[in-house]
Amino acid sequence: MAPPEDGAVGFIGAGRVGQALSRAFARAGIAVTAVASRSRGSAEAFAAQIPACRVFDQPQAVLDSANTIFLSVPDDAVASVAASLRWRPGMAAVHCSGASELSVLAAVRAAGAQVGSFHPLLMFADPEVAAAALPGCAIALEAEGPLLHRLEAMVSAIGAQTLRVPPGARAAYHAASHYGAAFLCVLLAEGMKIFDAAGMSGDLPRKALLSLARGTLDTLEHNDPARAMAGVYARGDSGTAARHLLALEGVSPEIAALYRTLALRSVALAQEAKRIDRESADSLRKLLQANENRGAA
Numbered sequence: 388m389a390p391p392e393d394g395a396v397g398f399i400g401a402g403r404v405g406q407a408l409s410r411a412f413a414r415a416g417i418a419v420t421a422v423a424s425r426s427r428g429s430a431e432a433f434a435a436q437i438p439a440c441r442v443f444d445q446p447q448a449v450l451d452s453a454n455t456i457f458l459s460v461p462d463d464a465v466a467s468v469a470a471s472l473r474w475r476p477g478m479a480a481v482h483c484s485g486a487s488e489l490s491v492l493a494a495v496r497a498a499g500a501q502v503g504s505f506h507p508l509l510m511f512a513d514p515e516v517a518a519a520a521l522p523g524c525a526i527a528l529e530a531e532g533p534l535l536h537r538l539e540a541m542v543s544a545i546g547a548q549t550l551r552v553p554p555g556a557r558a559a560y561h562a563a564s565h566y567g568a569a570f571l572c573v574l575l576a577e578g579m580k581i582f583d584a585a586g587m588s589g590d591l592p593r594k595a596l597l598s599l600a601r602g603t604l605d606t607l608e609h610n611d612p613a614r615a616m617a618g619v620y621a622r623g624d625s626g627t628a629a630r631h632l633l634a635l636e637g638v639s640p641e642i643a644a645l646y647r648t649l650a651l652r653s654v655a656l657a658q659e660a661k662r663i664d665r666e667s668a669d670s671l672r673k674l675l676q677a678n679e680n681r682g683a684a
């Protein structure tokens with residue numbers, strides 16, 4: 388077999404991230420030449436969107452067709468997949484996991500190849516939607532030397548921004564990123580449940596909440612969170628807070644508990660930014676903690 392062309396990229400793992408990233412790379416003129424996955428069906432679906440990409444049943448064959456190999460497999464499979472392959476100096480293995488350190492690629496490094504991580508700060512569901520959203524999103528990179536430069540060039544080729552994660556900080560970085568994605572979904576799901584319990588079901592209340600969230604995100608583009616925050620806790624309005632608690636305790640103890648936790652964090656944020664004085668903050672805390680004790684009794 389002819390040696391892989393310089394800069395050719397291969398993928399092992401043809402799931403949501405692999406399919407979206409490969410489309411964005413191919414559209415940016417980066418050669419994606421090979422793919423293998425656990426099932427041939429996923430690899431074929433991947434390759435159907437990428438001109439000149441070959442499908443292999445054996446992951447090792449991907450290493451013969453490309454120099455930079457993306458291991459876009461679930462986090463728990465990265466180390467074992469990497470260790471099962473024969474790497475050569477001059478090649479690079481790149482994982483896409485947000486929380487895993489580069490040490491999961493120890494077997495690759497031991498074989499004299501380079502190791503890196505390429506983690507897009509994006510929720511991947513539909514591959515086409517994600518591929519279209521990649522330009523403009525941030526991608527956290529970790530690598531050294533020539534591989535770092537190569538990955539930086541790939542980030543910029545797809546129109547994204549590079550974010551550097553210091554070694555050893557990946558778990559904290561990944562935890563923080565949940566506040567902009569998974570936890571945001573949880574918060575909106577809670578709001579929708581409360582609407583539902585209040586007898587406001589259907590599409591309109593859901594859309595109203597989404598439009599409110601969009602407006603908040605727009606405001607946060609130009610203001611820090613403590614300044615952007617509006618509502619009861621930014622105003623120190625304890626009478627309304629008491630009515631919220633009464634209403635939510637009637638919905639469910641879990642919903643009231645999360646509300647109390649978020650409300651206490653809101654009081655702290657408002658006080659730090661001097662939006663409310665100490666006296667208002669203390670009276671809100673007392674109210675929120677009193678209700679907490681009542682919920683547990």
Ligand SMILES: NC(=O)c1ccc[n+]([C@@H]2O[C@H](COP(=O)([O-])OP(=O)(O)OC[C@H]3O[C@@H](n4cnc5c(N)ncnc54)[C@H](OP(=O)(O)O)[C@@H]3O)[C@@H](O)[C@H]2O)c1
Pocket residue numbers: 399400401402403404405423424425426427429430459460461462464468482483484485506507508509510511512
């Ligand atoms: N989803 C996100 O929003 C997101 C965002 C940023 C980063 N990431 C990271 O990206 C990586 C991939 O996540 P994903 O969401 O794309 O997962 P996914 O949709 O579950 O895809 C994983 C793919 O890996 C394949 N696979 C599983 N075990 C394998 C093995 N032993 N050998 C070869 N292929 C194997 C699966 O195979 P088959 O389909 O062939 O069965 C599947 O195609 C993870 O490290 C994740 O943390 C995910």
